[in-house]
Amino acid sequence: MTQQTTAPAEPTAATASGGAVTLTGISKTWGDFTAVQPLDLTIPEGSFFALLGASGCGKTTTLRMIAGLEEPTSGTVRIGDLDATxxxxxxxxxxxxxxxxxxxxxxxxxxxxxxxxxxxxxKSVKKQVEEMLELVELGHLARRKPHQLSGGQQQRVAVARALINRPKVLLLDEPLGALDLKLRRQMQLELKRIQTEVGITFVHVTHDQEEAMTMADTIAVMNAGRIEQLGAPADLYENPVSTFVANFLGQSNLIEATVSGTSGGDLLLSGIGEGSLAMPAARCAAPATSGDKVLAGIRPEKISIVHADDAAEVPDGRNRLTGRIVDASFIGVSTQYVVNSPWCPELAVFSQNVERDSRLAPGAEVVLHWNPAHTFGLDAAQDIDAGTGEAAA
Structure with a gap:
């Protein structure tokens, strides 16, 4: 059953100076099941903060403990300087x-x-209601009933109804999940605009990686009741600290390799195939030395693909792998290739459709190459499939 928490009367709200949310040792268990492991988290005042994770990771339970809809098993919830536990x-x-x-x-x-x-x-609500409807750009529809509005318009009404109470924090639990893709993307921008204009703290729960990255200043990636990694969207994407984050936030190619030496600030990696790869030592999530096993990660869109006949055109100093295309999917803005290489059986490559090479089709021998600086390193002891559909199945 859907519930709507209501902002407190003025005196209570006034006791919470600021809209920062501080969770200290917060956890939730039901019998033998632990939904949220004890965690500490500070959500800065005025930020757009996202709790991101798959179903069952504990993100909604965490949100509900902030809202007061679930009682924590342990820990405290503070909103500003108010202990709201x-x-x-x-x-x-x-x-x-x-x-x-x-x-x-x-x-x-x-x-x-x-x-x-x-x-x-x-008693006098006219000015506040009109201002709020103006904020969500629905003033011209003020006298319509909900069933006369689109899903996106209804969502904006729900946000306006919540914001008019002047809460210190607005909590959003999968608010765009019922909308179609195009409308969802439009509403992502709308919610970010509204948050910027009102300047209050938004805490947004979602399983949609693109949604979190589009709107949030900071993302907490949750997995099995724990925060796997916390940071700005670009930092999480470029520098994941675990295979779960690398696979769940976007898509990553993870290549099993062994550190064979160093060159300047790079680690040199050997694998099953010929040659070696280079990876900045500073981009390794854990220190690695010669002989250590690592997972070298590279995002599909950072890889260039050329037909094997054009291998001589690959600039020096690039990481390069040879392979054979096993699948190609045209999706408009790009073509997505799957390449079988001695280093890795299924390397994903996303190539923008600027000047398509008709030779790049299933069965073609190709060379993949990328800037070594775009490679990140993870501990090889982790599950290489964590955060993927295969791991969840």
């Missing part, structure tokens, strides 16, 4: 927007947005 939802300076918008079907949009103010006994 024992407070019921309606006394916390937060509002929650769920995937099912829970709009009142018998009320028009104006009255849906005004509901929270009227519930608190505020």
């Amino acid at each position: 024992q407070l019921p939802p309606h006394k916390r300076p937060v509002n929650t927007v769920f995937q099912n918008y829970a709009l009142f079907p018998h009320l028009d949009i104006y009255e849906n947005v005004a509901f929270g103010l009227r519930r608190r006994g505020i």
Whole structure:
């Protein structure tokens, strides 16, 4: 059943100066099952923060503990300087927007947005409601009923109804999951615009990597009740610290290799195939020395692909592998290749469709090459498939 937490009356909200959220030793268990391992987390005031992970990772449970909809097994929840751990939802300076918008079907949009103010006994609501409808660009639809709006418009009404109560923190639990792809992408930009304009803390739960990276200033990648990695989207993407993050956030080629030496600031790697690869030592998640096993990671879009007949055109100093195309998929903006190489049986390569080479088809012998600086290193003791569909199956 969908619930909507309501912002507290003015005096309680005023006790929480600032909208930072601080979780200390927070955990949640049900019997023998641990949904959230004890974790510490600080969500900066005024930020757009995303909890990202697959179903069952603990992200929604964490959000619900912030909202007061789940009682922590251990730990504390602070919102600003207010200890909210024992407070019921309606006394916390937060509002929650769920995937099912829970709009009142018998009320028009104006009255849906005004509901929270009227519930608190505020008589004069016109100015605040109009300002909020202007923020979400729905003022011209104020007298329509929810069923007369699109899914994206209904979502914006739900956000306006939550924000009009002036919460310190807005919690969003998979708010775009019911929308189609094109509308979801549009709403990602809308939510980011709204958050920037109002300047309050947004905490967003999602399983959609692109959604998190589009909107969030900071992402916490969750796995099995723990935070696997925390950071800015670009940093998580470029410098994953685990195979789970490398595979879950986008797509990675992970190549099993052995450190065979060093050259300047690079580690030299040997594998099953001929030649060697280079990888910056500074981009290894764990220190590695000669003889250590590592997983060399490279994102598919950072690899260039040429037909074997053009191998001489590959610039010196590039990492290079030979292989054979086993699959090619045209998806408009790019062609996605799967290449079988002695180093790795299924290397993914994304090539922009600028000047397509008709020779690059299944069965063709090719050379893959990339800048060594784009290679990152992970501990080979990890599950190479963690974070992929194969690992979850």
